[in-house]
Amino acid sequence: MSFTVKTSLLENSDGSAQLITGDIKLIASVSGPIEPKPRQELPNVASLEIVIRPAVGLSGTREKALEDKLRSLLQAVIVRYKYPRQLIQVVIQFLSTPLTKYQGGAYSNHKDEVEYSNIELNAAINGCYFALVDAGIALYSSFASVCISLTEDHQTIDEEPEYIIDPNLKQLHKSDSHHVICFNIEDKKANKILLLESLGDFTEEQLFTVISKAVTQCELIHNDYQRKYITEKIDNDYVWKA
């Protein structure tokens, strides 16, 4: 797993972050708290507007479904009662995804039509975190997300299946199931599951193994990347920077 993060790269939004992880590159921007349109306004909490833009073409049902999943997650982590009657706008622009990388290239075969929108959800969640911190939006806790795929060897039945953390498109094609798990992190420890999206064919036992693997991975993301990049960001942000 690798993370490359750049924060505050957009001049006109309150917070922004560019994240490169695996084959996915995206920019997340956060504007808020700002004044909402009258129909968006909620009397006691902040309303959220999530916009996801694909790397190629216009957004469609696929992006709408991603927006929905991201919204239900952000609703649970943003301290919404701190900004009543206000709007927090989150925009995720994908710059490249595995599909755009492979289309027309060496990997353009019929399997391209198989969609793995969950790996984009995974990247969007992680990108959002940095942008929200950059915008100074109050959060209940930190959060980190990880994608794990699972490949069973169908020849040997009793063999332990292969767990791949942060799989690429080729590994996903071979996999039997894939899971995106987002944990909230308090005091450097993964505490509880915020979101779990699993698709494919798997058993209960495999699911719980995946969840336990995700705990260590999310803690790793937080301790190795999130803390590092936020420390860097704060060092650069203020006048007394070294």
Add this chain to the structure above:
Amino acid sequence: MTTELKQVSFPPEVLARIVPDVSLQRHLSIGLRPNLRNFLEFKPIEIASNENNLTTSNNNIFGSSIIKSGNTTVINTITLGIVENNANEKVEDDVYVSIYPVVDIQRGRSGAPSDEEMILSQNLFETILHSKLIPKKSLNIESYGLATNEDGDIKIFYPNNNETSSSSNEYEDFESQRKRYSFVLFSHIKVFSKVSTIFDLCHVSILEALKNVKLPRVYMTDFSTTKIVMKSRNSNTRGLVGINKNNINIDLNQDLYYDLELNGDGGVSSNFGAITTTNRSENEDEEPQQQTVELLADLEGEAEEATILSRVSIIVDKSERIKRISLINGDNNSEIGLDLLQKAIDVAKLRAKNV
């Protein structure tokens, strides 16, 4: 002078509208849900028998299902499209495709699809795709017929039931240079009187419709040579060009229809929500009150939809394999932890076995 504040009381249905959360808590504290079901009781689903006349009386519908649950009715019809396969593409055994669902929730007005409909369609598409239900091979058009026009008498020859030997030779020539095609499935889902989350219902309706999909044979005509006028942009000369336009036609002879082969049963979808309830002790003076997180099955109605934000949707098949889990802990006070997830999976498994 003092004015006394009068205590206002509302009848239950008014209370449910103004403060759905309070109303829900009052119900739960006496061990009931607003819809009068038990905590882990599912709403019954009625599935109309396979012989509904949607399929038989409409030529363009190749599979259908009608589902009822309470007042909600879901009507699903499956239509077909034909696409040309990539020339050098080989259809492998382990390639699976999905169905393209269009969910339409009837609200008495028309217009662009709502976000809810789009999200539902996309989730259904991804679920069917990744549960590896429809092998690409079963939608492949292996061989198609050839229609010949002999003195106004149109006959269709199929490779496996040829009557005369002369036409079979003709057929082989035709077979060797043909293009490859496959079917595409479209599912049109109409939902009437929606009262709760309908992913589960739509999922059942797609599976039921897929089970009775009958695919038709297709044929080509070899006599559809037409002449069309071609005009060049740079000159004024016009010419007649003969094109042999091979039209793909669907043979509506129902005796030749064959079943769509599916991989597995697709599973049964169940949804749950978690909510913190306060158990009131019998004796009013007794403290402290006990707080427990309760799991509710098959959320329904305004109070449950608005108040319960921690939800999980699980699809399990008959052999206890899980096909999909979508969990979101939207409520920080009542979260679905590992123990509740375990419990939800157990209930979903039990339901999948008994449905």
